[in-house]
Amino acid sequence: MVIAVDFDGTIVTNEFPNIGKEIPFATDVLRKILSEGKYKLILWTSREGERQREAVEWCNQRGIYFYAVNKNHPEETVEDDLYSKKIRATYYIDDHNFPGGTPDWRKIDLFLHSDDGMEIMDQQWFQIKTEENFFVRFGRWVEKIKRKLNRYC
Numbered sequence: 001m002v003i004a005v006d007f008d009g010t011i012v013t014n015e016f017p018n019i020g021k022e023i024p025f026a027t028d029v030l031r032k033i034l035s036e037g038k039y040k041l042i043l044w045t046s047r048e049g050e051r052q053r054e055a056v057e058w059c060n061q062r063g064i065y066f067y068a069v070n071k072n073h074p075e076e077t078v079e080d081d082l083y084s085k086k087i088r089a090t091y092y093i094d095d096h097n098f099p100g101g102t103p104d105w106r107k108i109d110l111f112l113h114s115d116d117g118m119e120i121m122d123q124q125w126f127q128i129k130t131e132e133n134f135f136v137r138f139g140r141w142v143e144k145i146k147r148k149l150n151r152y153c
Contacts, residue, residue, distance in 0.1 A: 002067070002089040003033065003112075004044035007055045009095035010102045017051055019058050025105035027062045032109065039112075040067035044087050044094070 005011065011027070013020030033039050043066045047055050056069055068074045072088055091112075095102040 001039050001091075002042055002087075003039045003091045003093060004042045004087045004089035005030070006092075006094040006096075007043060007045040007047060007059075010093055011059070014095070016047075019054060022062075023102065023105065025109070027059075027064055029105045029109045030059075030064045031062075033112065034064065039090070041065075042067055042072070042087055042089060043069045044089075044092065045070065 008014045008016045008020065010023065011030070012022055015021075030041065034041060041064070043056065043059070045052060045055060052069065056066065059066065068076070070087070072084070076083060093102070093108060
């Protein structure tokens with residue numbers, strides 16, 4: 001499984017083109033994810049060239065090593081038959097995909113590591129009463145099944 005992670009506004013505060021301050025718990029959670037070996041991390045950023053190298057180096061200095069940067073696998077090139085600019089991931093962590101910006105990294109950790117994380121996140125992030133919404137309940141059920149299967153695969 002793959003997690004695509006944005007840099008500016010997600011791992012660090014958005015002070016582009018400079019590198020901002022670390023968002024609390026971002027590197028701790030990312031290192032935990034890497035140490036478990038369940039997910040591959042892809043850095044998914046609008047930074048290019050030297051700015052991108054600076055972001056990768058900043059992460060590497062903190063023990064965060066990405067499987068790929070702005071591509072689906074390290075060897076991928078534009079010339080590949082199946083090349084796509086779209087990153088294929090199980091989860092996308094970005095300051096623009098949650099209401100109010102990036103959620104607390106402790107909540108991200110809870111979501112990724114708890115069978116009940118989906119229900120807690122539904123209620124905290126989106127103020128959805130999960131027991132009353134079929135689609136939310138179904139999505140939560142699918143996520144629980146995927147987590148259980150991943151433990152045995």
